[in-house]
Amino acid sequence: MKNHKEKTLTDRIIETVVYRRTRIEKFFILLIVFSLFCLPMVEINYDLTEYLPVSTETKQGIDLMEREFGYPGTARVLIRDVSVYEAKIYKNRIEQIDGVDTVSWADTAGEIYVSNDFLEAQDLDDYYKDGYAVMDIQFVEGDSSLRTDAAIEKIRALVGDRGAYSGPALDSKMLKENLANEIGRVLIFSIVMILLILAATTTSWFEPLLFMLTMGVAILINMGSNIIFGRISFLSYCVAAVLQLAVAMDYSIFLLHTFTAEKARGLGTEEAMENALHLAVGSIVSSAITTVVGFVALALMQFTIGRDIGFVLAKGILCSLVTVLFLMPALIIRWHRFVERSQHRPLIPPLDGFAKGLFKVRHFFAAFCIILIVPAFVAQNMNHFVFGGAAVGAGEGTQLHADKAETDALFGEKNLVLAILPNSSSVTEKRLADELEDLPFVKSVTSLSSVLPDGIPESFLPSGLTTQLHTGQYARMLIFLSTPVETDFTFECLDTVRETVHRYYPQDTYIIGSTPAAQDIKSTITGDYTEVNLISMLGVALVILCSFRSITMTIVVMVPIEVAILFNMALPYVYGNNLIFLGYLMVSSMQLGATVDYSILLTNNYMNCRAAVSDKKAAAIRAISQSALSIMTSGIILTVCGYGLYYLTSITAAADLGRLIGRGAVFSMILVLTLLPMLLTIFDKAIFRDRAFFERLLRIGGRLPARDVADKNAGQRELVTTLQNRSGSADGSEESKEESK
Known part of the structure; x- marks a missing residue:
């Protein structure tokens, strides 16, 4: 253990979380009560014209x-x-x-x-x-x-x-009546489907309940804390809870699986949680920041409903982050025996064969993207958009x-x-x-x-x-x-x-x-599009650059998500559907912020595997195997929640947002698992050259001593074990041979 003088601020916070957990639980109980008290006082606005700039x-x-x-x-x-x-x-x-x-x-x-x-x-x-x-x-x-x-x-x-x-x-x-009935129905549907998905992808029957309890607290705190805005738009009310549930679920999954891996090493409960927080906090915070950046970019819109939605969603991610890092450790320590007693054999087998099959067809997916990217770009620009109140009214069938x-x-x-x-x-x-x-x-x-x-x-x-x-x-x-x-x-x-x-x-x-x-609205929001998309891209790219310290890797990480966004936004023209421009603008930023984590996870695993395996193709296959279950779990949850919103609400704007989000998650999931591994192997040398250059610069500037590089690499290798436990894959004999090479 470190003595007091050697402890960093992070060390002291983690010790507080682990050893003062009863006080933290009491604090969150007060937050829940306060949120329940504030929730009825949050007004909902249905008039889009209120968000127009005063100059119009x-x-x-x-x-x-x-x-x-x-x-x-x-x-x-x-x-x-x-x-x-x-x-x-x-x-x-x-x-x-x-x-x-x-x-x-x-x-x-x-x-x-x-x-x-x-x-x-x-x-x-x-x-x-x-x-x-x-x-x-x-x-x-x-x-x-x-x-x-x-x-x-x-x-x-x-x-x-x-x-x-x-x-x-x-x-x-109609909006007021349907919001009360339909959003509750969408949430119930989403909760049931997420429980089923998690039951299939985890190894404990109690884990999904623990995840949902944590996310439920975070959602309630976010909804109650909207009192700071006075009132929120009906669109924020429609999508915030469902998106928060779908996007932030990964944080709790990652923390619990990291804790389980540490317990499997024979550590005590509290020590295992300390180690788990040290290992997981960086990845969870980085993941949350990329999502928050994508949402906050919406706040820069002149059409200020973007600020309303962006702040509500970003605050939801921050509430989830705080709840996972502060409350969930206390809940895990309190109920870890239930997790252990309800263990069951993995329902999904190791994905090594699936990973090899995906890697074999990488050229097909690359050719598919190259052929369709220009037509998709043209189709995206030919969409027929609707802008005003008619875009949010009652849908067909009502x-x-x-x-x-x-x-x-x-x-x-x-x-x-x-x-x-x-x-x-x-x-x-x-x-x-x-x-x-x-x-x-x-x-x-x-x-x-x-x-x-x-x-x-x-x-x-x-x-x-x-x-x-x-x-x-x-x-x-x-x-x-x-x-x-x-x-x-x-x-x-x-x-x-x-x-x-x-x-x-x-x-x-x-x-x-x-x-x-x-x-x-048309003249205002059309001007917002380029600015918001550019800022969200640059913001997310900066976070990735700080994490990976490679310009090449930053571009590689973002390419599959940007291509997925392009394909998602081209389909309304192909189908002949009108597209709500507000949704077009919002989902571009949301899809980037919510699904770029898939790219980051697979890339992180690839870099860790490359530290142990010299063959870059073998490292790519192993990275797919380690990442596939996590990416598919998160992607399927986001898809189910998005399409649940589409099919279960008659509010046109919310339904269209749900469809765009759900379909975007599918495209992001597929392209990250197929296109990204190929890009990583193609640009492997450039990535390592960039990283070496950045590390030399940081050492020269005194920001990164040589021993810290070694410590960081050791920490990344330690994280491989956690990620393998999360994905449910174990090293096979072929992987061992590849390592020995």
């Missing part, structure tokens, strides 16, 4: 509209099997519901200054046809308000089975999606765009409204000047109507487009509307709505 027109316009007019929620209701006058009765009754501000229908203007005979005679195709009536509802409060939710329930109770409901307020309500499709089929799509204008001239406002109504893609325009008949003063109108359309300084104009919310054609139509409005009002005008928001 949409963000400025929304802030202005909230101050002047409020920011009401909207919905669209289709009523089946009604006459015109039954529809009018429904409209009047809906208007009386608490939380409903106005209901726009065919009689909205008529009941002010024309008779019902006019209503019967006018063209009603936009509002009523073949026994169907459609109405646009504006609520007093916003789309995600509890008062708006209550009003929607009352409308449903009033209209009953006759109704079909759609619109932003319904999307928001009632909300079916209701919207039915309404749009009967009455066409109705896309609301709002213009906030200076309240300077009713004449100018009327001329603008008339010109906009003449545009072929404009369904209707509502403004105070267009509602008010000539010669009638504004004071004659109900105050509820005037305050919705005019204040002392600003006027609001409702422009309904007969276009989808988000297509290239819609963006062209919006540009025409914007140009028309600016001709009449060159200054202090704002165009807002779902389509303007999508357009602003």
Whole structure:
């Protein structure tokens, strides 16, 4: 044992973890209680426009509209099997519901200054046809308000089975209802599947329970500690727990298997844990840092939902790291007898033959990548992206999606765009409204000047109507487009509307709505893509460079993951699927941060094997054998959790993120096990030359004494035994012969 003066800070921390473990357990119990207390107070935000930069027109316009007019929620209701006058009765009754501000229908203007005979005679195709009536509802409060939710329930109770409901307020309500039910279902599915996977890949029936308990504590602490942000986005809430569970599981597996290997050497429980922490802490911390770097890069996005998701996920990894390094040792020491008593024979045989087979087909996979890399790059750049709120709404198969499709089929799509204008001239406002109504893609325009008949003063109108359309300084104009919310054609139509409005009002005008928001999100997030990807790549590369001290090895380690990301992002174009650009950007960083550990593990094993085996091909095969089970366990867990999110949630954005993450894990797993070993053997000499050069530089700079190099190599060789125990492979006779060579 080292005396006190020779002990490093790491030594003292490890001693505290091992010998003061009861205090640590009590501290974590307090953290759990605190997290349970804070969890209900973490608000969830469903409005993507809140994450736009303040410099965008949409963000400025929304802030202005909230101050002047409020920011009401909207919905669209289709009523089946009604006459015109039954529809009018429904409209009047809906208007009386608490939380409903106005209901726009065919009689909205008529009941002010024309008779019902006019209503019967006018063209009603936009509002009523073949026994169907459609109405646009504006609520007093916003789309995600509890008062708006209550009003929607009352409308449903009033209209009953006759109704079909759609619109932003319904999307928001669906998100809130489904988050509570579906995310719990996804977590339960993920936990069950992970337990089954771990039961098959470990050698103790109790180990999976210990892993899940550790990760459960880490997830709970992360979710409760989100109170520091005040509120988080619904996307963070959707994916954080599942991704934390899938990505950070390796840390606990590595620590327990290192402890088991030390116990197998005949050491006492506490001494074995001390040694295990010394051996494992470097690898676990390095692995966590690469993942955190990938997530934190998202925080640099101008579209600040990246900061929201990046910080929540990075904090989740740090919570997992702290829980594994501080709490899990106490749990292992407390329950190690259960681990030992529940030991069983490995269910998966040694993977030596599998490793040799993979290495034999390495040229096939290399040729496959070379042939497809250019088409994949082209396909990736030809993806059709969606950007705005339409990208996160109800997916196919939901009632909300079916209701919207039915309404749009009967009455066409109705896309609301709002213009906030200076309240300077009713004449100018009327001329603008008339010109906009003449545009072929404009369904209707509502403004105070267009509602008010000539010669009638504004004071004659109900105050509820005037305050919705005019204040002392600003006027609001409702422009309904007969276009989808988000297509290239819609963006062209919006540009025409914007140009028309600016001709009449060159200054202090704002165009807002779902389509303007999508357009602003598109311009913001497209600019983020290159910057975020470059920073995440450079950040991860720097961590790898510091770990391996070889530029060549850093490039080799990252190539399989970058190729896997490229293939993953090319497939949506091949399948003809729309791709959420936010997911495209996030998953690129997530896949890099979460799966680069596979490359690091195999490369580390290869370097350790090369210290014992002079034949680089034999070292590569042995590295595959030692790494395959760990990589496949982690990759399969991430794949199952990703696809679980895809199949078990109706929230489009979360489902698409899940599919991208799950598919990306498959590509990363395959390419690390096939392409990386070949690259390591090809660049073997360059790697060792780089490492020797870096070590000479560090010795010259006094940072790395020669004896430390020897100590580090000895530690790496000691780690080989741990990794072999983790992978379940034992040295065969052929490997012994290769070592003797």
